[in-house]
Amino acid sequence: MDVVNVDGLTAGWLAGVLGREVGELRVERVGTGQIGACYRLRFGDETLLAKLPPADPGERDMMAGAYRGEVRFYQQVAGTVAVRTPYCHHAEIAEDSGDFVLLLEDLAPAEQGDQIAGCTVEEARAAAVNLAGLHGPRWCDPTLAEVDTLSLNGPEEIALLLEMYGPTTELFLDGLGDLVAPQDAATLRACVPVIGPWLLARQERFGLVHGDYRLDNLMFSPDSTDVAAVDWQTLSLALPARDLAYLVATSLAPDDRRAHERDIVAAYHHALVGYGVADYPFDLCWEDYVFAMLQVPLVATFGCAYSTSRSERGDRMFAAMVARGCAAIRDLGSLDVVGQ
Template sequence: MTAPIVTSADQLTAEWLSDTLGKDVESVRAEAVGTGQIGTCFRLELTGVGEPTTMLAKLPAIDPATREMLAGVYRSEVRFYGEIAATVAIRVPRCYYADISSSGADFTLLLQDMSPAQQGDQLAGCTVAQARDAVENLAGLHGPRWCDPALLDVDGLAVNGPDDAKLLAEMYGPATEIFIDGLGELVAAEDRETLWECVGVAEKWALAHPERFGLVHGDYRLDNLLFPPDGGPGVTAIDWQTLSLALPARDLAYFLGTSLSPEERRAHERDLVAHYHRALQSHGALDYGLENCWEDYCFAMIQGPLVAVFGCAYGTRTERGDRMFAAMVARSCAAIRDLGTIDLAGSATAV
């Protein structure tokens, strides 16, 4: 990597891209895409010699103070594409360039343009066939580095410790209050009760099962998945800012609990968990039994309300966002009650 990090669209010149990609780029046209809440993103159209002719450029937020605040988030995504993606089997956009400053506030990512793939719709939910495709792809993240001790040496990755769990518990209550007050009638009374039960067991939940750890996307949901336009299999996962080490079933429970209606989840979750488990074993996690997988899935369902509550309470509020987070909480809280998650979390002990 000889080209410098760039942080704005006007720096994405033909000369810079030629140096970065090792190909002759004659001209470039940049078009802004996305909402720009975490950073800025541009679709680049290139003319010159060779492929690709389009790609996406992800850059930091415009505001310097926002960049400093999000440095950890930026490091996570650059680390994934630069160090980890090649070691796992999950489908992700190809990365052409990834670099970040020592402070973490400035970064540049050049990624494969996945169009005409279609982004999932978190509010609408997904079909069972899409869910099957998504959990099989998810196993490609978890399986290849299942309980890999080398992950513990990766800068920025660590399994939750007591201090982390205590901080989570301290923050979760106020966030839940903000969430419930802010969404009002969008949150049913029974779901409010379940949300507060989650707060009560959050610290134990965060510390449980450290013996089973792996790479966890952290926000593996429909809005962060791109589906083939023909309706067939081949989903791709994007947005790796929340990568961590934790119980892998958190991703599985989060996805199924927030993506399917309660009726479809109840009818198909056993089969979908078994499908994920088979894929997981095909990637090398042979010492992990199906019953353990099911138990972890039931236990991990708190990931749904946890992410939704914090995302809504401390993110930028929009009408669609409010309805989306309300739907995620309604679906995942129903799963928590169905599966006995609160009892499982309350009785959990750290190994």
């Protein structure tokens, strides 16, 4: 690979990728880069973003699978779906390490969502419709398994996760302490014994699942009508409604969700039908949405408990996600649906 760190982001390399002269190049660090590093490349009146792994070789190799998943998304998947993402000019990863580089469209002046503050109903609806552009075009497409980073998980693949889920939930609760209300702690613990059947259920409906489709991974245009999804390291094949439930539950205040979630799910379903999804009536979509709510505690507990960069903001973010998600699980009776 020509680029393994920021020193490789030269005008000559960029010109070779773009196939034209770029003139003087300025490279600026963007964001904190918890599992990678992002740089804005300025040349003339243009800007692009370059995404690289962290400097530490051990961290690179530990996250190599996640990096490969994101690179494969841009190489093999993005052009076959309709979800709005940054346009990718170049995607490359080493075969034997976590060295990679992505050269992406700069979405500025779009702004990142705020997971703690939440969003408006209109923003949640726009994000849900955009999500249908990921799920709909390749709904239940068996050729997705030809991508070397994608497969449906069976009992053997999830065995370690099942073994860890109970202790991880307790680690999460111990770490966040009073940030988690007692009723939410009880809901989190009630999810532990049913997560195995939940993970293996409903695999007859599968599709591309972002896995972490939430506000911090979404970019909103100034008028909030255009939404783009970023950070594709957790892409997998699973029940598509997992993304939808995770988005709606973690983004909206409980009162807003209760009042508007059915309309948001209907907008998502309408968009799916527009992409040619058949034999999937709204009532079944709604049932999948209710069932899929356990995506929130699953992702939040693991994400927080094993984060390598714990922070006050991060703890408050995970606490907010879990509070909203647990309220949705109780409101909708999701645990009862899973147990059926």
